[in-house]
Amino acid sequence: MWNELKLMGTLAPQPYVIRTGVPSDASQLAEHWGSGLSANQTRVIHRYFGDMDHGDQYSIVAVIDSRIIGQIWVRLNQMDPNIADAETDCYLHTLFVLEEYRRQGVGKELVDMACEYGKLVGRTSAIIGVDRPNDYAKDLYEKWGFEQFSEICDLRGDLILLRRLVAAIPSNV
Ligand SMILES: CC(C)(COP(=O)(O)OP(=O)(O)OC[C@H]1O[C@@H](n2cnc3c(N)ncnc32)[C@H](O)[C@@H]1OP(=O)(O)O)[C@@H](O)C(=O)NCCC(=O)NCCS
Numbered sequence: 035m036w037n038e039l040k041l042m043g044t045l046a047p048q049p050y051v052i053r054t055g056v057p058s059d060a061s062q063l064a065e066h067w068g069s070g071l072s073a074n075q076t077r078v079i080h081r082y083f084g085d086m087d088h089g090d091q092y093s094i095v096a097v098i099d100s101r102i103i104g105q106i107w108v109r110l111n112q113m114d115p116n117i118a119d120a121e122t123d124c125y126l127h128t129l130f131v132l133e134e135y136r137r138q139g140v141g142k143e144l145v146d147m148a149c150e151y152g153k154l155v156g157r158t159s160a161i162i163g164v165d166r167p168n169d170y171a172k173d174l175y176e177k178w179g180f181e182q183f184s185e186i187c188d189l190r191g192d193l194i195l196l197r198r199l200v201a202a203i204p205s206n207v
Pocket of ligand 1: 129130131132135136137138139140141142143163164165168171174177
């Protein structure tokens with residue numbers, strides 16, 4: 035069902051497909067960090083796919099032909115409770131679009147699909163974190179309907195946290 039989902043992007047000069055990421059995508063996904071970091075990142079991505087096997091996270095990628103041009107991950111479990119509630123929230127991370135494909139709507143489509151996935155698995159909010167110097171991404175997230183609700187500054191860095199509702203909050207009535 036979700037695994038078979040394919041969307042044709044309409045805004046990019048070339049049509050792209052949004053699909054579920056699979057373990058054989060790992061080396062291309064790691065290349066998004068640049069060839070210097072890709073060996074370490076391949077290990078990280080394989081760990082993420084291991085999490086996916088356990089239902090703890092989910093991978094969504096944007097593809098043109100067989101080239102992966104963008105990625106986002108949706109974490110569902112094992113989240114810092116100060117950041118996200120594993121019952122009601124999903125945490126979006128590792129959003130990246132290859133430079134030559136930016137400003138064509140791919141990033142927004144990845145975020146929208148990640149929110150749809152969170153809704154599909156019963157979460158009411160999507161949370162995304164942005165490093166404080168990344169004002170560009172923060173402004174984009176606000177344009178896409180996220181609102182800042184918290185910030186943390188610790189060993190993980192200086193993070194601004196934003197939230198977007200993805201589903202109606204169940205009423206007690
Ligand atoms: C942040 C990031 C994912 C955004 O991806 P993107 O694909 O460029 O995002 P979008 O195309 O959906 O939106 C970007 C801009 O393009 C504009 N745009 C979208 N489609 C467009 C089109 N067809 N023509 C012209 N502009 C368009 C959007 O309105 C937005 O404009 P703005 O900058 O004026 O607000 C990308 O810049 C990136 O990978 N950055 C490096 C990694 C990073 O910072 N990740 C976030 C970590 S928190």
